[in-house]
Amino acid sequence: MRCKICGAKLRKEGDICKSCYEEYCKEESLDKDTNEIFKLYRQYLPKYQLTRFFDFYIVMLLLIMVAVAQKSIGLTLLFILVAVVGVIIALVISKKIAENTTCTFYEKKVVHRYKKKTKTIAYSDLKNVTYYQNFFQKIFKLGDIQFRPEVGTYLITGFEIKNVPDIENNWAKIQEILGAEKED
Ligand SMILES: [Zn+2]
Numbered sequence: 419m420r421c422k423i424c425g426a427k428l429r430k431e432g433d434i435c436k437s438c439y440e441e442y443c444k445e446e447s448l449d450k451d452t453n454e455i456f457k458l459y460r461q462y463l464p465k466y467q468l469t470r471f472f473d474f475y476i477v478m479l480l481l482i483m484v485a486v487a488q489k490s491i492g493l494t495l496l497f498i499l500v501a502v503v504g505v506i507i508a509l510v511i512s513k514k515i516a517e518n519t520t521c522t523f524y525e526k527k528v529v530h531r532y533k534k535k536t537k538t539i540a541y542s543d544l545k546n547v548t549y550y551q552n553f554f555q556k557i558f559k560l561g562d563i564q565f566r567p568e569v570g571t572y573l574i575t576g577f578e579i580k581n582v583p584d585i586e587n588n589w590a591k592i593q594e595i596l597g598a599e600k601e602d
Pocket of ligand 1: 421424425434435436438439506
C-alpha cells in the first residue's frame with residue numbers, strides 16, 4: 419500500500435503516510451487560525467513617492483532644455499506635459515498598490531495580501547524578518563519589511579511589505595509578536 423499523496427510505502431493500513439498527515443494537520447490548523455493579532459499597512463506618502471523619480475526628472479529636464487534651446491514652444495510644452503502626466507500616473511499607481519496591500523499577523527501565521535493574491539508563512543517556517551530603509555524612507559519614518567521562509571526561495575514563498583509607516587513602533591510590535599511565538 420502506498421501513500422495517496424507522496425507515494426511512500428505505508429507500513430500500516432491507510433490512505434496517507436505519517437508525514438503527509440502531519441502536513442495536512444498543520445495546514446488545517448493554519449486555515450483555522452483566523453484570529454487577527456496585528457495588521458501592517460503600506461503607506462502612500464506623495465512627498466516620499468516624489469523623491470523616487472529623480473532619473474525621470476533629469477531626463478525630462480534635459481529634454482525641456484533642448485526644446486527651449488531649439489526655441490520650440492510646442493515641444494517645450496509637450497515635454498512639460500509628459501513630465502507632469504508621468505508623475506501623476508506614477509503617484510496614482512503607487513496609491514492603488516498601497517491601498518490594496520496588507521500584511522496580517524495571526525496567532526500562528528503571517529499573511530501578505532495584494533488584492534486577492536495571498537502568501538502565507540507559518541511562524542514555525544519563518545527563518546527571519548528584516549527591515550530596510552533608504553535615505554528618504556528614513557526621513558519619512560518608512561521601512562520595507564521582508565519575510566524570509568525557512569524553506570523555498572524568498573521570491574516564491576517569501577514576501578515584502580514596502581513603506582510601512584511609523585517603522586520603529588511597528589517593528590517593535592512585530593518583534594514582540596514573533597518573539598512571543600518563539601518562546602512557547
Ligand atoms: Zn505521504
